[in-house]
Amino acid sequence: MEATYGIVSIVPVIVLFALALITKRTFESLFLATLVALVIGYKGDWFYALIEQLQVVAAENIWVLLVVGLLGSLICVLERSQAAMSFSKLLSKFAATRKRSLAAEWLLSVILFVDDYLNIMTTATTVKRLNDSHKLHRTMTAYVIGSTSAPMVVLVPLSSWTIYFASLIEETGIVPEGSSALGVYAQSIPYMFYPMLCLLVLVLVIAGVIPLFGPIKKYQKQADETGDLFTAQRVYDEEPEDLIPEQQVLTEPEADGAPAKKKGKAGVIDFVLPIVVLIIGTIYFDVDVLSGLVVTLIFTCVMYLVRRLMNLAEYVDTMWDGFSSMMSILVLLVIAFLFKNACETLGMSTYIIGTVTPLMSGKFLPLVIFLVATLMTFALANAWGVAVIMVPLVVSLVQAMDANMAVAIAAIFSGTVLGTQLCFYSDNAILISRATNIQPLDHVKTQMPFALTAGVLTLAAYVIYGLVFL
Numbered sequence: 001m002e003a004t005y006g007i008v009s010i011v012p013v014i015v016l017f018a019l020a021l022i023t024k025r026t027f028e029s030l031f032l033a034t035l036v037a038l039v040i041g042y043k044g045d046w047f048y049a050l051i052e053q054l055q056v057v058a059a060e061n062i063w064v065l066l067v068v069g070l071l072g073s074l075i076c077v078l079e080r081s082q083a084a085m086s087f088s089k090l091l092s093k094f095a096a097t098r099k100r101s102l103a104a105e106w107l108l109s110v111i112l113f114v115d116d117y118l119n120i121m122t123t124a125t126t127v128k129r130l131n132d133s134h135k136l137h138r139t140m141t142a143y144v145i146g147s148t149s150a151p152m153v154v155l156v157p158l159s160s161w162t163i164y165f166a167s168l169i170e171e172t173g174i175v176p177e178g179s180s181a182l183g184v185y186a187q188s189i190p191y192m193f194y195p196m197l198c199l200l201v202l203v204l205v206i207a208g209v210i211p212l213f214g215p216i217k218k219y220q221k222q223a224d225e226t227g228d229l230f231t232a233q234r235v236y237d238e239e240p241e242d243l244i245p246e247q248q249v250l251t252e253p254e255a256d257g258a259p260a261k262k263k264g265k266a267g268v269i270d271f272v273l274p275i276v277v278l279i280i281g282t283i284y285f286d287v288d289v290l291s292g293l294v295v296t297l298i299f300t301c302v303m304y305l306v307r308r309l310m311n312l313a314e315y316v317d318t319m320w321d322g323f324s325s326m327m328s329i330l331v332l333l334v335i336a337f338l339f340k341n342a343c344e345t346l347g348m349s350t351y352i353i354g355t356v357t358p359l360m361s362g363k364f365l366p367l368v369i370f371l372v373a374t375l376m377t378f379a380l381a382n383a384w385g386v387a388v389i390m391v392p393l394v395v396s397l398v399q400a401m402d403a404n405m406a407v408a409i410a411a412i413f414s415g416t417v418l419g420t421q422l423c424f425y426s427d428n429a430i431l432i433s434r435a436t437n438i439q440p441l442d443h444v445k446t447q448m449p450f451a452l453t454a455g456v457l458t459l460a461a462y463v464i465y466g467l468v469f470l
Contacts, residue, residue, distance in 0.1 A: 377419025
């Protein structure tokens with residue numbers, strides 16, 4: 001069903017944010033806003049549309065759902081074997097202060113540029129306990145991950161995002177003969193002002209040059225004074241670090257009353273090798289994280305069996321526990337995808353694009369493109385979906401105007417990063433909230449002042465560029 005409802009198409013987004021502000025609840029706000037969109041679009045048939053769309057979004061996004069679930073499996077294996085704890089203890093020797101701990105988190109997130117999902121889950125698992133030891137509030141841990149993972153996946157031309165965006169560029173037919181879509185993409189990187197400024201603001205915050213301000217300052221003060229590192233609502237009941245005593249993981253009872261066998265003790269290598277295999281496997285399979293995860297889980301199973309960290313039954317049970325622990329996140333992602341589809345049914349993207357296209361001209365072209373990409377990603381919570389819509393449109397406009405293609409493309413992808421960071425129901429925000437055990441709303445509202453700071457600087461950069469070079 002395709003229709004254009006004009007300004008009415010943005011009503012579900014308004015309802016969503018109103019409910020979120022009132023209830024402070026993500027799932028309920030998303031679900032009710034989705035129902036509003038379905039009622040507007042399908043009227044009396046909204047219930048049948050709901051059931052049909054649930055099946056559609058589950059099928060269309062099965063890759064994402066499997067990646068998130070299997071990441072949960074891998075993280076649970078690394079944690080329960082105490083391999084993650086071994087690596088955290090190693091980091092703690094070098095990260096003896098708050099600044100060093102945050103710097104270590106930032107550096108690890110930079111290294112894991114291959115995919116944002118991989119980046120978020122691995123970085124959080126590794127450093128959150130380390131940051132806890134320095135009384136760093138979990139919103140601070142989330143801010144560092146959120147403001148590193150999203151920019152890095154667009155700035156390095158060998159990530160899941162850049163591979164996908166390059167494929168969109170190739171489909172437009174603008175790739176010169178003898179060149180490649182990745183080459184064209186790389187030419188736009190110097191003009192991706194927002195990701196670079198976002199990283200710069202973060203580094204200055206870590207270094208103490210920019211002081212904490214906004215809600216995150218209040219939360220950090222709470223952590224300093226009371227030792228409470230969490231917001232009022234957690235995603236799940238977190239187990240304390242020493243829940244599994246050392247003696248419980250060192251022996252494996254034998255059947256028939258035979259003497260217990262000693263289990264191996266997890267070391268740093270038991271964390272590092274699986275992560276290295278995951279990165280290499282992901283890159284090898286055309287930057288496909290799902291393939292990399294399957295290979296890594298098989299490799300880690302064999303490795304842990306050989307090193308006697310787990311037996312096969314324990315490994316499989318741990319995988320299931322990890323997948324199950326992501327169930328609330330998987331449901332939230334499905335509802336977010338459902339909301340996006342429902343808004344698309346109303347023609348929201350068509351309305352926004354049609355409204356702003358007349359403004360995409362002259363010296364302010366990069367500025368308007370950046371703002372539109374930010375707004376659409378903010379509303380739809382889908383950076384890749386927004387890129388699908390905007391890349392061909394912007395390429396056609398730039399060709400007709402004979403403008404700078406690299407700057408225009410950069411403005412699109414810069415906007416998708418900012419929009420992702422500002423949207424509390426984006427997959428990025430949902431995963432970060434799960435990884436750091438805070439609510440998506442709390443993560444976004446603490447990150448927002450710093451994101452908007454970089455965003456304003458980006459607006460100024462595109463204005464200056466337009467006035468000087470266009």
